[in-house]
Amino acid sequence: MLRVSSLFAALILSVSAVQAAEPGKAPTVDLAKGKEIMQQCVACHGADGNSSATIYPKIAGQHAEYLYKQLQNFKVAPGADKALRENAVMAGFAAMLSDQDMRDVSAYLAAQKQTLGQAQNKETLALGEQIYRGGIAEKKIPACAGCHSPNGAGIPAQYPRLGGQHADYTAAQLVAFRDGVRRNSEQMTAISLKMSDKEMKAVADYIAGLR
Known part of the structure; x- marks a missing residue:
């Protein structure tokens, strides 16, 4: 799932913050802050986003835009009765994150390398x-x-x-x-x-x- 990590690696080089070339076109993201936020996710998703428990998703190497949207969807939108994705654990975690936090941790995870898997049956x-x-x-x-x-x-x-x-x-x-x-x-x-x-x-x- 084109490898986003390669894209991010090319963009960030040795810095921890990335900003679009055209101001206002894309928000700034802080990969160091994203890594810090990720420490709260280690128990389920692993330190680098590669979960060892099969009930939890591997989120390393996932597209940043997708991860950001999912975090948004765990929150109850204004005027809605419930979130688009119902999960008590993720709802609690997402509720603590600001919009910038969600962008930072999504960008950090997108820059990580996903481990390979294999079919079993x-x-x-x-x-x-x-x-x-x-x-x-x-x-x-x-x-x-x-x-x-x-x-x-x-x-x-x-x-x-x-x-x-x-x-x-x-x-x-x-x-x-x-x-x-x-x-x-x-x-x-x-x-x-x-x-x-x-x-x-x-x-x-x-x-x-x-x-």
Whole structure:
């Protein structure tokens, strides 16, 4: 999930703060501050964003724009009854972060290198590959690769990196979209509603091995 870490490395070189060349076009981010904030996330996500527990996502190397949006979505927006993503732990954490904090930690994580993963279930590998690369025509489910790219790199600011992600986490998110617990992507909600548990687990396992 194009490697954002390479982009950030090229931009920051040896400094800890990055600013767009054109003032006002993009906010300044402080990677040193982002690293400091990340210390609060170590228990679940690891020091560098590579979680060891499969129920927690790897967030190292994820697109900064995507991470920033997710942190926003854990907060209850003005006038809303509940957050677009419901998670008691993340809601509490996000509530403590300012907008600048969210940008800083997102930029820091995007600059980290994600560890590789691998598919575990040989019996469902073919099904997972079929769904990811070709979709499910009879259910009008599009290929995941169309948005998340053939190698799972995603598209910065639009679609998240998926490749190498823990299968347990990916499958859980598909269920969350289907069950309405996660409501921050109408596209993913519509897709997940058409998928069986077997299909979700198969494609999640296949995604874990993408690189």
